[in-house]
Amino acid sequence: MNFCTGERLIGTMERETDNKRQTRNWILTGAAIAFAALAVVVCLLMRPETEALDRFVIRCGNGQSIEVPAWETRTIVIRDGRIVEKATGESGENVIRIENGEAWMEYANCPHGECMRQGRLSAESVRTRPLGTWIVCAPHKVYIEYAGGAQ
């Protein structure tokens, strides 16, 4: 005895196919999320350890870098990837301040000024900051790294 009309049978088959398609789509989404989670784990495992000396390393856009002991009180001005004497407010400028074991981006005329909102870098703050031991000004390619002491 046939309990299904032809239309009902087709409807049931379509629903089953739709369910299969939906399952496949969610499996693909899950696989993508799993890939991202794996990438996060790999990045966390490969993070470099900080070194033994308590200092800040400032890297400029042209490959130049300087190391400043964390106990120093100093203002460093970088313009177009080079360390210069004074800030003039010209484009491509970053002013970094180091004081009482903390370093921060005091001024930057990059498009969004996000590096100025990244907070202060110190032996204590590296454990809680989202960017860990770094302050990054991506548009000007200027980086401040806290190297050492926290371990």
Add this chain to the structure above:
Amino acid sequence: MKVRTLTKMALLTAAALILGYIDSLIPLVPSIPGIKLGLSNLVLLYAVFYMRPVETLILMLLKVGLSSLLFGNAVGALYALAGGVLSTAAMLLMRRIPHISVIPVSTVGGILHIVGQCVIGCILISWQPVLFYAPWLFISGTATGLLLGLAARAAFYGIERYERRSGA
């Protein structure tokens, strides 16, 4: 290229630019630069599903070029271009899978956008700061990709229903 397609692309480029501007006004996590909602990718998702691959690629290049010119800089353009090319290529490839939904396509696009940006970061800077950035970017890229996918699914449903009603 037909006038209809040309007009459609001009409208979509304008929409992508406006959404990109709105995006730049919403800082998701102010302490971590580069984390955005990626609203303008909704336009690219539409193009992936309703336009030809060549048109989608042109739209992506226009979006990256013009938004960098208007709201960004040359370095930002390189990051956006790398992420854009990789994610658009992946989304177009995924689109070839029969009956694929927009949600996995958008999620993969979001993740590969981050992969492209990380590769450029490693080339331009060094791998060390990129490793500190990357976990946050991957988390945000996956979440925004998934959310945009859900939003796009709702939008596509509306568009298709409207087109069926109007007989377009």
